Structures are given as C-alpha cells and as structure tokens.
Amino acid sequence: MASRRIADEPAYVLHRHDWSESSLILEVFTRHHGRVVLAAKGVKRPTSSFRPILLPLQPLAIAFGGEGDVRALKAAEWAGGHVMPTGEALLSGYYLNELLMRLLARDDPHPGVFDVYAAVVRLLAGADADTLQWALRAFELLLLRELGLLPTLHIQTLSLQPLIPHARYTLLPEAGLQQVSDSEPHALAGAHWLTLQQALDQAVPLVALLQDCSSVLAQLQRPLRQLLNYHCGVETLRTRQMMLDLQSL
Incomplete structure (x- = not known):
C-alpha cells in the first residue's frame, strides 16, 4: 500500500472501537478508496478537536496516510448537511x-x-x-x-x-x-x-x-x-x- 497522504477525502465512520485509553480504531467508508481502517491517536482526550467529529452517520472530509492494513488518521472535518438521526x-x-x-x-x-x-x-x-x-x-x-x-x-x-x-x-x-x-x-x-x-x-x-x-x-x-x-x-x-x-x- 502506498504511503502517500490522502487529503480531503469524503468519508463516513462505519464503526469505532477503543484502541487504548486515548485512541480509537475506525472503520471508515471513503468515496475513492473504499472501506479503510484508520488509527485515530489521542482522539479520546478532552482536548482533541476530533472527539466531537468522528461519529457515525455524519459526512466528513478526512486525511490519512501510512502503510499496511491500518493507516493513520491525519485530519478530519465535519462536512455538514444534516443532524444526527435518532x-x-x-x-x-x-x-x-x-x-x-x-x-x-x-x-x-x-x-x-x-x-x-x-x-x-x-x-x-x-x-x-x-x-x-x-x-x-x-x-x-x-x-x-x-x-x-x-x-x-x-x-x-x-x-x-x-x-x-x-x-x-x-x-x-x-x-x-x-x-x-x-x-x-x-x-x-x-x-x-x-x-x-x-x-x-x-x-x-x-x-x-x-x-x-x-x-x-x-x-x-x-x-x-x-x-x-x-x-x-x-x-x-x-x-x-x-x-x-x-x-x-
């Protein structure tokens, strides 16, 4: 897998689970790269800007990179558009x-x-x-x-x-x-x-x-x-x- 950085990729979080006390492993569905697994380091810390963003059923624009089966999340922004279903x-x-x-x-x-x-x-x-x-x-x-x-x-x-x-x-x-x-x-x-x-x-x-x-x-x-x-x-x-x-x- 190429180690180049992917930026501004439309994505949705499909599933997330704990990796450590402060980090998550994300299953993410992206438009141009399919389903990918990302390590989101430090996102569970109260000061993390990613904490309120990495939610299911919310449109995101993400950046990620690295090699292997699990790559590293570099950036994430909410793309807006609708509220969370209930x-x-x-x-x-x-x-x-x-x-x-x-x-x-x-x-x-x-x-x-x-x-x-x-x-x-x-x-x-x-x-x-x-x-x-x-x-x-x-x-x-x-x-x-x-x-x-x-x-x-x-x-x-x-x-x-x-x-x-x-x-x-x-x-x-x-x-x-x-x-x-x-x-x-x-x-x-x-x-x-x-x-x-x-x-x-x-x-x-x-x-x-x-x-x-x-x-x-x-x-x-x-x-x-x-x-x-x-x-x-x-x-x-x-x-x-x-x-x-x-x-x-």
Missing part, C-alpha cells in the same frame, strides 16, 4: 453500516455505493416510517447490484425466459428470480419486477426507485433480507435483531 432512523443507519462492513472488501472503491449511502443517510433524520423503509429497500437493491449479487429482474435467472407480467416470481438466494405459484405469500407479480428493473436502469436509480416503486419496495423486505443474510453468511444481522427486540418491547 430512534428508528438511527438504528436504520447502523443497519446500513453493518451491511457495508459485511459486504464490502477493504480498499475496494465503490463511489456509486458511497453516493447512494450518503443520499439515504441524509434522508434518515427527516423521513417518516414509510419513506424510511422504502429508502432501506432501495439501498439494499442498489448495493446488491453494485456488488454483482442481484440478478437481472426482467428475466428468470435459470431459464432466461422473459417474465410474464401477471405471473408471480420470488427472489431466491441460490436460484435468483424464479416463478412460483399464485399462493406464494412473498412473491411479486412479473410487472412489479419489470418496474424495478426499469428504475434500476435510470440515470439516478435511487430517485427512480423512491418515486416510481414505493409500493413495490414495501413488499421486498423478506426476499431482500433472505438474499442479504445469505451473502453475509448469517441468519440475522445484529442490527436487524436489535430492531426486532426493541419492537417486541
């Missing part, structure tokens, strides 16, 4: 962070994912419950597509046959998009999958999904959850289980 929106933001931590390889840039993530995070603080769920489903779709884990939604995955608008199809982790019986509770009509594909093909797919596919996105929670859990290698994501536990209370 309540369900905060948990939803942590859910997005967990997805990125599990699915993105380190030092693998995905500027498109970064831009979608930034847009969704901006929505979190002011979104109502419905918009929040639509935004999460749209992010999941776009993340899976960017990583090559989402099959094309206008044909059946195994047979390559075009979808029949009135027939029903479901998204299976190991078989992709497959036709099922009309009684399958979590299947969508072929017309709905075609609408999703059309939105994904737009120049700004996040906007197209939220504007044109909100009613369809609301039906995607279970199939997308199964697909994400499969590729993450878990039965339930930790933040997802936390949300379920809080709802049960």
